[in-house]
Amino acid sequence: MSQQDKLFPVTLSSQWISPNEANSNHSSFFDSSPSIMQWLIDTGSLTARLKEHCQHFRVELLGQQVQPCPASEANDLIKPGEEVLVREVILYCDEVPQVFARSFLPLSSLTGAEQKLANLGTQSLGQVLFNNPSLERRYIEIAQFDANSSIAQLCKVLRLPFNDQIWGRRSTFVLENKPLMVAEVFLPNAFAYSSGNHEKNHVQ
Numbered sequence: 001m002s003q004q005d006k007l008f009p010v011t012l013s014s015q016w017i018s019p020n021e022a023n024s025n026h027s028s029f030f031d032s033s034p035s036i037m038q039w040l041i042d043t044g045s046l047t048a049r050l051k052e053h054c055q056h057f058r059v060e061l062l063g064q065q066v067q068p069c070p071a072s073e074a075n076d077l078i079k080p081g082e083e084v085l086v087r088e089v090i091l092y093c094d095e096v097p098q099v100f101a102r103s104f105l106p107l108s109s110l111t112g113a114e115q116k117l118a119n120l121g122t123q124s125l126g127q128v129l130f131n132n133p134s135l136e137r138r139y140i141e142i143a144q145f146d147a148n149s150s151i152a153q154l155c156k157v158l159r160l161p162f163n164d165q166i167w168g169r170r171s172t173f174v175l176e177n178k179p180l181m182v183a184e185v186f187l188p189n190a191f192a193y194s195s196g197n198h199e200k201n202h203v204q
């Protein structure tokens with residue numbers, strides 16, 4: 001079993017809140033670190049944005065498995081207990097881990113041309129999603145991950161300097177009228193925490 005296989009499934013649980021709620025509850029942090037909120041609410045492709053920041057982008061597949069959707073991660077389009085393919089990856093830029101992502105692909109969405117989403121391997125899910133003009137992205141929720149979270153444990157294994165301001169986002173996409181959910185956590189050394197305002201404007 002490879003090192004990555006041992007990590008899977010990392011899982012993900014937190015209190016997901018709206019960006020506005022986060023801004024008011026954590027105003028001192030977001031005021032002092034404006035870039036992270038821009039990354040959290042950016043509705044474009046995270047893959048494309050990361051690629052703008054590095055020479056070599058890669059996706060490391062930690063694993064994927066079919067399981068019933070946990071109630072804590074379900075929503076109005078992906079029901080508790082519904083069979084989903086769970087996919088966990090780490091996105092790297094120039095070998096620096098940037099994002100841990102956990103995606104739910106309902107088996108009922110993996111039909112027709114979308115069957116290929118079940119066999120992406122190390123191809124970026126975003127590469128496929130954002131090439132489809134039918135793609136819709138629903139509201140974004142964000143969450144903080146503390147020292148007791150599975151993300152803190154992942155950072156320990158990856159030897160990343162965990163701190164108390166690790167943030168992530170999740171949203172549901174609808175592709176050809178079929179839902180899938182993507183949750184992404186910016187890891188401690190991610191550009192998202194330090195990139196200045198010099199970046200190209202990203203439409204939220």
Ligand SMILES: C=C(O[C@@H]1C=C(C(=O)O)C=C[C@H]1O)C(=O)O
Pocket residue numbers: 044045046047048059087088089091099101102103123124125126127129182183184
């Ligand atoms: C949704 C996107 O795809 C990215 C790639 C993922 C993958 O390959 O599993 C998962 C989430 C995203 O970080 C994106 O690039 O915006």
